[in-house]
Amino acid sequence: MALEGDETGAWRERARRWAEQELAPIAEEMDRSDRPPSDLTRRLASGGFLGLGQPRAWGGGGESTRTVAAVLEELARVSSVAAVDVAVHLSVAAAPIARWGTEEQREQFLRPLLEGRALGAFALTEPEAGSNAAGLRCRYRWDGDTAVVDGVKTFITNGGVADLVVLFATRNPTEGRGGITAFLLPKGTLGLRASKSFAKLGLRGSPTFELTLEEVRLPRSQQLGAEGQGLAIALEALLGGRVGIAACALGVARAGFEELQAAAREVPADWKGPLLARSFVELEAAAALVERAAAARDRGEPSRRLASAAKLFASQAAVVIAGRAVEAWESPAGSRAARAERIYRDARVYPIVEGTSEIQEMILGRELLRPEPAPAKVRAAGDK
């Protein structure tokens, strides 16, 4: 029965059932082969996840942040690959188009994303610009009403797979944050190439690409927001995404805890009791932080402190708890131990993506020096 009541509880139960039925049977294979099933996007769409929390006017479901967080947690508990797909698609691909797009852009690009007919990606990171997003070098120039873009983007989730990429490029790197503009880059655009695919420690099965852009021509109608507003758009999307990534990390922490508990029961040892106790406290604390951050966002309250705190704490809890589960199985042989190892490897991504732990500490430290919580608007600095 749904303890949270109403929308959030119902969606949580639905997502949990769906994940057990649809994701549990394929999670190990995605990890082993480092490849998702070719119809993963279609499956996620059929689960109703690709429009969650987005405006109804363009095909979204309009659910609360709490509901989206609950769904991401349940998906990540079974498969980080699916959860990260949905989190990226919703919060850093669809949400900025919903917020900053023109009516035409929303019809042409957002509606297919929210109706599950297309998958979205987000391309900010570059080989020389990760945490310091303001230092990006992917460059555009205007040729009449066409932007001509050249550069390299790296570590792009679904970069070579997604139907639409929200891309960030600069007019001139010397202009810093004020030179950065966002563009909508559809798959198959001439000059766009997935130039490298990364083999990762974890999140195997989630395609991570380097994208090379050579003389990519984008009409002005595919500029998202105003010229020079790109970094503000990116940082706002990342702020929105932070609670989602925290919720994914919480799902992984929960999966790790379940493994730890199973190992402590099946292979008993005195030292496992305190590990369970510590993990339980950390798991519940992470859940409370995610809930607080999501609820604050739903109420329209300033949520930057809580979002950073939730992302920081939940991602560390995921790594630590999953690591204890690996230890608690004692022997690496056996399918349960292998599952714990996969969860541990998957957990390692969460302290990195959408702003590393050090960057969250920096954001939080800066926020806590302010006399009052900052109003919920885009940040002034260029750190993710």
Ligand SMILES: Cc1cc2nc3c(=O)[nH]c(=O)nc-3n(C[C@H](O)[C@H](O)[C@H](O)COP(=O)(O)OP(=O)(O)OC[C@H]3O[C@@H](n4cnc5c(N)ncnc54)[C@H](O)[C@@H]3O)c2cc1C
């Ligand atoms: C699996 C995966 C998927 C990803 N998907 C996407 C995606 O879809 N789109 C996208 O745009 N990006 C994506 N990324 C990139 C991700 O956002 C970056 O890796 C992250 O922002 C860190 O950037 P970086 O790797 O360049 O590390 P760096 O910024 O070089 O940081 C290296 C280390 O230095 C620390 N550090 C950096 N600056 C400071 C500072 N000022 N103070 C203290 N410590 C500091 C960092 O915390 C980190 O520990 C993905 C990454 C991974 C691993």
